[in-house]
Amino acid sequence: MATDPRYERAAAGNGGGLGNGHRSFEELAVAEDHEGWMSRSRVFLTPIAAPSIMGLFGFMIATLMLGAWQAGWYGGPGTPLIIWPFAMVAGGILQSAAAIASFRARDGVAVAVHTAWGSFWIGWGILELLVATHVMPAIPLGTANPSFAFWFIALTLVTSFGALGALAQNMGVFVTLGTLAAGSALTAAGFYAGSLATQHAGGWLFVVSAAAAWLTAGAMVLEHSFGRTIIPLGKWSARANIPGAKATDPIAYPAGMPGVRVGQ
Numbered sequence: 001m002a003t004d005p006r007y008e009r010a011a012a013g014n015g016g017g018l019g020n021g022h023r024s025f026e027e028l029a030v031a032e033d034h035e036g037w038m039s040r041s042r043v044f045l046t047p048i049a050a051p052s053i054m055g056l057f058g059f060m061i062a063t064l065m066l067g068a069w070q071a072g073w074y075g076g077p078g079t080p081l082i083i084w085p086f087a088m089v090a091g092g093i094l095q096s097a098a099a100i101a102s103f104r105a106r107d108g109v110a111v112a113v114h115t116a117w118g119s120f121w122i123g124w125g126i127l128e129l130l131v132a133t134h135v136m137p138a139i140p141l142g143t144a145n146p147s148f149a150f151w152f153i154a155l156t157l158v159t160s161f162g163a164l165g166a167l168a169q170n171m172g173v174f175v176t177l178g179t180l181a182a183g184s185a186l187t188a189a190g191f192y193a194g195s196l197a198t199q200h201a202g203g204w205l206f207v208v209s210a211a212a213a214w215l216t217a218g219a220m221v222l223e224h225s226f227g228r229t230i231i232p233l234g235k236w237s238a239r240a241n242i243p244g245a246k247a248t249d250p251i252a253y254p255a256g257m258p259g260v261r262v263g264q
Contacts, residue, residue, distance in 0.1 A: 023035075052098060052217065054098045054101070055098025060211075062086075063180075066083065067206025081131065088125025092121035093118070096119075099111055109169065113177060116155055139191075149190075152185070160181045170234050175212045176213045179206075183206040186202035229243055
């Protein structure tokens with residue numbers, strides 16, 4: 001009876017021959033040991049695009065708008081009332097959707113960060129809606145508000161661990177989350193003490209984080225579209241950082257799956 005080469009190698013490791021561990025498919029089908037379970041294990045792939053493409057772009061849109069305002073680059077006291085709907089949808093809904101998709105992608109860093117920041121943007125949008133409907137007063141920059149500061153304390157704690165986890169992935173995600181954690185910490189300190197300068201510094205770092213997110217998500221888009229590295233992200237694999245080289249070796253038919261088109 002013909003056998004799988006994997007089982008032939010396993011059998012060779014046990015001395016070879018039916019009497020020394022070389023078992024037939026029928027025997028492996030009912031075996032309860034490790035080799036039997038491995039022979040019956042199957043993996044069904046359901047490929048999806050990187051969820052952080054959606055999550056990072058959504059985060060970039062919201063953080064760029066609010067961070068630039070917090071840094072004092074544009075706008076006035078009424079600016080949050082204009083940007084909150086777009087920020088809540090892009091930063092809240094898109095990041096929450098990316099977080100759910102990240103479970104399937106088995107990306108723990110993306111799950112942690114997108115859930116935390118998606119929750120923030122939805123919560124911030126609701127807060128601004130309450131301000132717009134005159135249910136509660138606005139929280140102006142430069143004022144002390146320890147309760148609002150704790151929003152950013154919690155975000156700093158989650159994002160810091162996300163940045164550490166990102167070190168195992170690539171420098172693009174690490175820089176995005178590292179500057180984001182620092183900006184959250186400064187914003188928390190600014191609202192806790194009522195320091196406008198500290199809040200402005202936090203806004204600057206938010207803009208830097210948004211720029212890093214834009215570059216990282218863009219690099220992911222180009223890699224997905226061209227099937228090779230276009231913008232290096234500082235991965236641990238040296239080959240993955242060479243423009244034009246393949247960062248991954250996907251399992252796929254060269255001509256594509258019958259009846260399935262990748263892309264638009």
